[in-house]
Amino acid sequence: MGIAVITGAASGIGACVKARLEAQGYDIIGIDLQGETISADLSTTEGRQAAITQTLEMCEGNIDRLVLAAGLGGHIEDGQLVARVNYFGAVELLDGFKEALRKTQGRVVVISSNSAQMRTDPESDIVRCLLDGNEGQAMQYIGDSHGALTYGVSKHAVARAVRRRAAEWGQIGVTLNAIAPGMTETPMFRGAADHPVIGRSVEAIPIPKTRVATPDEIAGVIEFMLSDTAEYMQGSIIYVDGGTDAQLRPDAF
Numbered sequence: 263m264g265i266a267v268i269t270g271a272a273s274g275i276g277a278c279v280k281a282r283l284e285a286q287g288y289d290i291i292g293i294d295l296q297g298e299t300i301s302a303d304l305s306t307t308e309g310r311q312a313a314i315t316q317t318l319e320m321c322e323g324n325i326d327r328l329v330l331a332a333g334l335g336g337h338i339e340d341g342q343l344v345a346r347v348n349y350f351g352a353v354e355l356l357d358g359f360k361e362a363l364r365k366t367q368g369r370v371v372v373i374s375s376n377s378a379q380m381r382t383d384p385e386s387d388i389v390r391c392l393l394d395g396n397e398g399q400a401m402q403y404i405g406d407s408h409g410a411l412t413y414g415v416s417k418h419a420v421a422r423a424v425r426r427r428a429a430e431w432g433q434i435g436v437t438l439n440a441i442a443p444g445m446t447e448t449p450m451f452r453g454a455a456d457h458p459v460i461g462r463s464v465e466a467i468p469i470p471k472t473r474v475a476t477p478d479e480i481a482g483v484i485e486f487m488l489s490d491t492a493e494y495m496q497g498s499i500i501y502v503d504g505g506t507d508a509q510l511r512p513d514a515f
Contacts, residue, residue, distance in 0.1 A: 264289070266288040266328070267290075267321070268293065270332030274446075276292075278478045278480070279485070282482070293317065307354075314355060326369070328359055328368060330373060336414070337453045337454040341412040342404050374421040374441065378499075386415065392416065424499070440499045471504030479502075
């Protein structure tokens with residue numbers, strides 16, 4: 263089937279995507295802090311570059327499927343760390359693998375979040391600096407802010423980064439889309455839900471379907487987005503959140 267690269271492959275949605283693509287016959291290169299083919303700290307420039315270099319060596323410069331699932335939740339106190347992993351840990355790898363994907367007419371799914379449009383100012387200085395690739399300036403604006411502030415901002419920016427690249431990448435034959443999951447029973451979600459303060463905000467988010475998703479439900483949609491059936495999708499942000507976004511923003515789409 264080819265080679266699939268998955269960040270955040272050790273747990274949660276990434277692990278479920280890994281299992282589904284393995285079942286299809288893909289050779290998997292998993293990237294995570296530990297426990298996967300490549301151990302890398304995506305919060306640092308050095309860790310991201312190491313992940314890119316090692317991956318390209320292992321796949322001999324050809325990637326058929328890429329899923330960027332690594333991320334940190336809003337319950338993490340260090341807002342800078344959350345933004346570094348969620349935005350730069352996705353976008354730098356995305357750009358670093360561009361040529362390897364072009365060679366195979368590859369397909370990419372980046373994980374955003376339905377939080378991307380919750381109380382996020384699209385014109386904020388943090389968003390602007392993230393999209394400009396100015397990591398140092400973005401961190402100065404974030405300062406000592408909690409991850410609860412930067413989680414949604416980073417997921418908003420990563421969705422826009424996908425949209426901004428969609429036209430050019432489509433023209434070179436690479437299918438590029440993002441998924442915006444809602445609350446999903448992963449270790450990241452559990453960390454937020456069980457947090458004594460953040461947990462109250464989590465409980466206040468409405469879910470018309472009246473339950474959280476399983477990681478495999480989200481992985482199933484990602485599997486479809488990577489399939490031949492979804493080849494004509496390009497630059498789409500697919501909400502899979504039990505109806506939360508539709509309830510909160512019924513007239514915005």
